[in-house]
Amino acid sequence: MTSKSRQCVAIEPDLIASATGEAPPAARARVDAHVAGCLACRNDLTRYRAVDAVVGTLRADTAPAGDAEAARRRLIARLADLRTRLVSYRVFSSPLGPILLAASDHGVALVEYLDRDDATGSRLFKMAGVETEENGGELEPLHAELLEYLAGRRARLEWPIDLRFARSDFERSVLEATAAVPYGAVSSYTGIAGDLGKPSAVRAVAQALRHNPLPIVVPCHRIVGAGGDLVGYAGDRISLKERLLAVEGVPTLPGRVSRIVRRAMYHYAPNPDRQYCLPTCGTIFERPIGPVRLFARREIAEASGLEPCVDCRPDLHPLG
Amino acid sequence: MLDDTAFEAMVSTHHGEIYRYLRRLAYRAPEADDLSQETFLRAYRARHRLTPDANVRAWLFTIATNVFRNHVRSERRRRAAHATVQATRREADPSGPEAEALAGEVRTLAEAAIRRLPLKQRLAFTLRKLHELDYELIGQSLDCSPDSARAHVFQALRKIRMTLNGHALPSTEPMCPTESTR
Numbered sequence: 001m002t003s004k005s006r007q008c009v010a011i012e013p014d015l016i017a018s019a020t021g022e023a024p025p026a027a028r029a030r031v032d033a034h035v036a037g038c039l040a041c042r043n044d045l046t047r048y049r050a051v052d053a054v055v056g057t058l059r060a061d062t063a064p065a066g067d068a069e070a071a072r073r074r075l076i077a078r079l080a081d082l083r084t085r086l087v088s089y090r091v092f093s094s095p096l097g098p099i100l101l102a103a104s105d106h107g108v109a110l111v112e113y114l115d116r117d118d119a120t121g122s123r124l125f126k127m128a129g130v131e132t133e134e135n136g137g138e139l140e141p142l143h144a145e146l147l148e149y150l151a152g153r154r155a156r157l158e159w160p161i162d163l164r165f166a167r168s169d170f171e172r173s174v175l176e177a178t179a180a181v182p183y184g185a186v187s188s189y190t191g192i193a194g195d196l197g198k199p200s201a202v203r204a205v206a207q208a209l210r211h212n213p214l215p216i217v218v219p220c221h222r223i224v225g226a227g228g229d230l231v232g233y234a235g236d237r238i239s240l241k242e243r244l245l246a247v248e249g250v251p252t253l254p255g256r257v258s259r260i261v262r263r264a265m266y267h268y269a270p271n272p273d274r275q276y277c278l279p280t281c282g283t284i285f286e287r288p289i290g291p292v293r294l295f296a297r298r299e300i301a302e303a304s305g306l307e308p309c310v311d312c313r314p315d316l317h318p319l320g
Numbered sequence: 321m322l323d324d325t326a327f328e329a330m331v332s333t334h335h336g337e338i339y340r341y342l343r344r345l346a347y348r349a350p351e352a353d354d355l356s357q358e359t360f361l362r363a364y365r366a367r368h369r370l371t372p373d374a375n376v377r378a379w380l381f382t383i384a385t386n387v388f389r390n391h392v393r394s395e396r397r398r399r400a401a402h403a404t405v406q407a408t409r410r411e412a413d414p415s416g417p418e419a420e421a422l423a424g425e426v427r428t429l430a431e432a433a434i435r436r437l438p439l440k441q442r443l444a445f446t447l448r449k450l451h452e453l454d455y456e457l458i459g460q461s462l463d464c465s466p467d468s469a470r471a472h473v474f475q476a477l478r479k480i481r482m483t484l485n486g487h488a489l490p491s492t493e494p495m496c497p498t499e500s501t502r
Contacts (some may be wrong), residue, residue: 013471075361081329
């Protein structure tokens, strides 16, 4: 066995490139000049061309079309499944501290107050059947709207919502009833239980709102105790409840337990004429909030389809 | 970034080729099926990072290459005896070219030689010679320079040529008698 000359070794990369059609003109010229005087390399060139031809036949091979099509169909099914499970999230700063927003294909699924500017402690990662992805862009418009809301420049967050993190149909119905309480209005756990036709389920309503996956969006801050106390918000974040109500113009009285200032709000106790009243009308002020709904402004009551009471005439004697 | 419609269009355009690539690497249909699904699911999860001017085809090949390399790593861990795996694969693959005649034999030898290549050479060779990606993109997929990618491909061709020594190959031009035996 003889070894190749130094020139033959040096030319080999160009020779392979030339045989496989990858050599630039200068390299081809070098190869042509070399093989003109070197029979061994000329044979190598021919041999590499033949190898390239064999490889060409492999290139033309395709997998059976049925296999590829079946694989594609399975992929489409798995993509559809992934889409239903995928929830993208991002942590944003806000006047209320770091807030995590998470959304699926169906809508916003989680709004969560965080203690730190870091999602690792989020309940999102404890949810079964969910695949998370940190998202750079899609959630930014929601954050911008949230900031407008918190600055009092926006009364509604009209986001499509995904209630997948509600733990039961009952919780879902509580969240839906709560979502119907308008901006600047206040209801009670008793009121929501009554709206659902389950007046005895007051504690269950409170529990459901304790787990509200969408605070602010589903405005559980508008739900207070029967005595008007600001109880139970996102753990012990009562001060946030107070701030959110303040944004909406709902007056509160700070204290050991903060409470709604009822006398500064319009009252609606369900009545056939759907009339709302001043707090001084009859005995309405003495009644527990329970089924009574309160409004920070007349316009909000009237936007809810209520009429001014013909006795106390809140339209003529608006609260100062 | 790709929205869902654009992503589905991308699947339609590229799935067939990516599936073929993985089938060439993995040999068996079920494996190629799993790996191509994994490739596109990863791509879906990473769709936000895709810039508008990105070369989607090259991006998918890079993901598929990584998926396959991870698969090889876990297979190696799972099965100590690589030769046994290969034997099993060959037996399990009903669509091998063994039944074909002389040209088929050469192809089988070439395929076997490709299969025996070190992983990087095999990936570079498959990307370049069977899917015609350029060396720049192959380098990106394999985390090496375009020159290294080319060197891998040429080294692979050398080895395939060695395997086919002594076998009649399709004639491309008359061959002169060799002066010496190599």
